[in-house]
Amino acid sequence: xxxxxxHPSTLSVQEGDSAVIKCTYSDSASNYFPWYKQELGKRPQLxxxxxxxxxxxxxxxxxxxxxxxxxxxxLHITExxxxxxxxxxxxxxxxxxxKLTFGGGTRVLVKP
Amino acid sequence: ETGVTQTPRHLVMGMTNKKSLKCEQHLGHNAMYxxxxxxxxxxxxxxxxxxxxxxxxxxxxxxxxxxxxNSSHLFLHLHTxxxxxxxxxxxxxxxxxxxxxxxxxxxxxxxx
Numbered sequence: 001x002x003x004x005x006x007h008p009s010t011l012s013v014q015e016g017d018s019a020v021i022k023c024t025y026s027d028s029a030s031n032y033f034p035w036y037k038q039e040l041g042k043r044p045q046l047x048x049x050x051x052x053x054x055x056x057x058x059x060x061x062x063x064x065x066x067x068x069x070x071x072x073x074x075l076h077i078t079e080x081x082x083x084x085x086x087x088x089x090x091x092x093x094x095x096x097x098x099k100l101t102f103g104g105g106t107r108v109l110v111k112p
Numbered sequence: 113e114t115g116v117t118q119t120p121r122h123l124v125m126g127m128t129n130k131k132s133l134k135c136e137q138h139l140g141h142n143a144m145y146x147x148x149x150x151x152x153x154x155x156x157x158x159x160x161x162x163x164x165x166x167x168x169x170x171x172x173x174x175x176x177x178x179x180x181x182n183s184s185h186l187f188l189h190l191h192t193x194x195x196x197x198x199x200x201x202x203x204x205x206x207x208x209x210x211x212x213x214x215x216x217x218x219x220x221x222x223x224x
Contacts, residue, residue, distance in 0.1 A: 034212070043202065043215040044155070089155055097167050098143050098208050102155035 002027040004092050006103025014111055019077040021106045023090035026071065032093035033066060033073050034100075039086045047088075048075070080110045115139040118203050118216035125193065126224050133188040133219045135203030143208045144186040146178060149218070150199040161186060162208050193223045 003026040013019050025033075034049035050057045050064045050073065057064050061080075066073040077084055090103040116137045125131050137144065146158040160168035161180040175197075177189040186203055203216040 032211075036213075043217055044213075045215070046212045049212070087154070098160060098162050099157065099168055100145075100213060101157060102147075105154040 002030060002092055002094060002099065002101040004090060004101050004103040006090050006106060008106060009104060010107045010109070012109045012111060013080050015080060015082060017080055019075075019080050019084070019108055019110075021075045021088055021090065021108075022072060023074070023092075023103050024070075024072040025092040025101075027092070027094055028068075028071065029096065030092040030094045033064070034091050034093070035062075035064060035075050036089045036091065036102075037086045038089065038105075044089060077108075080108075082110050082112050084108060085110045116203060116205055116214050116216040118201075118219050120219060121217060122220045122222075124222045124224065125190065127193060127195075129193075130189070130191045132190065133201055133203075133221075135186040135188075135216055137184055137203075137205040137214070139205060139214060141205035141207055141214070142183050143206050144180060144183070145204045145213070146186065146188055147202040147204060147215075148199050149202055155202075158188075190221070193221075195223050197221065198223045 006023045031052040036044040037047045038044040050066050061078050063076045087105045087107050089105050091100050093100045119134045142163050144161045148156045157170050158172045159178045164180045175192050179187040200218045202218045204213045206213045
């Protein structure tokens, strides 16, 4: 089955700096890669996603890149703010079985 | 409010009890999921239902028994659980062909 590895597990950055989270996946059949943000005590929510026919996508301060050949994708947050503090999960989706597999999560702390 | 409602929000049970978790979605989705969230494995897929049919059982012990009577409702029946089963159980739904996963608030389970 699909295996998604996510690094780092924790990330502390100064407000205004950039944060980068990296994920790798194992199943070349996966074709959709969403990122979820989970604030303390709340449910995970989608913040950005990318499909396998696209190499990069940007939405204001967040961007995702995908390298299908290497089977890795990354989340980039620029000009970090305290409200960006949360746990971020990457995921890989495979249409067969409608299965979304999550990485282990990255706890991001933005220090004011 | 994401349109996915879980009850109860908190549950404490003994190892010999039988209880059930309920999930309801009003989004017109046809796929529903149970995820387990704990410190060890932040978002672990348990079961997937597509059009009421179970398509994934991620090696979950038989003391967890899912039920999906229709596309809008999903249950997780619990019986003779262990203390290590204490966790947050998240229900989610989406359209079978993929896309954003909408999570419920979760049911916090404590097994004594």
